[in-house]
Amino acid sequence: MDHFTAIVDYGVGNLMSVTNAMRYLGLATCITSDPAELERAEAIILPGVGAFPDAAERLRGPGLDQVLTAQAQKKPVLGICLGMQLLFDCGNEVRDCKGLGLVHGAVRRIQTGEKMPHIGWNSLHLQNASPLFRGLDEECYVYFVHSYCGVAEQEADVIARTDYGVSIVAAVQHGNVYGCQFHPEKSGEVGLQILKNFGELNR
Template identity: 55%
Template structure:
């Protein structure tokens, strides 16, 4: 079972429905026991970094997520859920993230309109099973004002151009993440979710 973590800040149903559409057993979960039982975890998210970390802490989910990921459980962060994987975020105020990956989340520094909303093309930087079957120029759907900076270049698998280079897919070991919304990205997004499920 793929567990979609509910911390009150994600378009959970659309992520769940996308996995179910491709024939995967996916459930929305929100307690420690179910997080431990799940074969893989997905952390979606829409909203602000500090609020998300506060809710995860209050619900007692932060430590169990850390424990399961450290044990090697397959993990996918989506949009805000990706941003929470890094060391700290600077949205509204400085807040510690989950710290799985090196880097900080800061406001996008571009002359273009913020937030970055809509379809944008991917430039693939390195191989990852998450992007199997994708090619440079494939379009995915973004909605965000903040992005990864000072990350480990070796972890960045794909970027998008938006006046600046935005890390769009970041992966390391059993941890995978997308700054965009695969569940809103049509056939390309479904392929990404299928690739994630196939790693189980």
Template identity: 70%
Template structure:
């Protein structure tokens, strides 16, 4: 039986993501082992905290190389900081290289609104994506972040939200996906997104 591997690199709330995926019928396995990631049908990269710390953990563990190898072979979804790590670089704390699977940079949100951006916001869909099948434009999801993707190729942006500025909410480059928001904390809408991701490689 196939499974979605949830990357354990010491950063992120693995339990809530695991529970949400299992709720929508997706088998999961939490792992930091390359062999388990290689056998998986899909990979989910969670993350909370600062970009440089997380990027360093991926590099030290060698998981960055595994993710780059597997990204062309199966669906990969980054959530919150996990999405940010998909970008070419980040500017949080200091300049730092990301995985380079999505074009652009991670930078502090340029807004007059209070940071961090915490709470429910509506989604707009500038490009179609199977990740949002069955999700209506204007649906609300839950965000917790101060940094966001910028300089992203327009065709790679599949969702935006407004927070005193247009903020990239989700990206896609081939079978690589990223959600700045937390689908596992976003009620029925989030569950539908996770269900869609779980069905991408079936």
């Protein structure tokens, strides 16, 4: 397999739904935690569900944090949901915990008067044009499930926001590193377009 996207298996990801969406698009994938496979891949997706500290520890234990940091200098990396949160410098869910530091900022609990967790469809407000959203219209809808969100140090890194009583960072881009707080694999045609765009970044 010459061209494939590696989906990182570190025990906390929603692996099959992402894999199935990529396969539907005709994009080859490999679910792996093998550093050699991550090196061979033309792109990497870091999924994730659950709590930030547990996930961060599962990356650090086998040294996947260092592998991902190195690979992000060479190829596109996409973090989804908790995977996006792990891209940030740190998080404070349960306890203060170090992230990957690929996007500068911190992950904080959403401070809103709306019902928590934030579950459901919300529209995106696109900003700082990104190839991840090529072909999509402003105010397109995507599916969220979260109580925490990234707070970016640099607004230049924010490529989409959504409103949930407050403005929330919905997607980021810093160099080769991309993150979606929402689930593109559960977001219908819009989400498929996002995954297609990501899959074509290195083509």
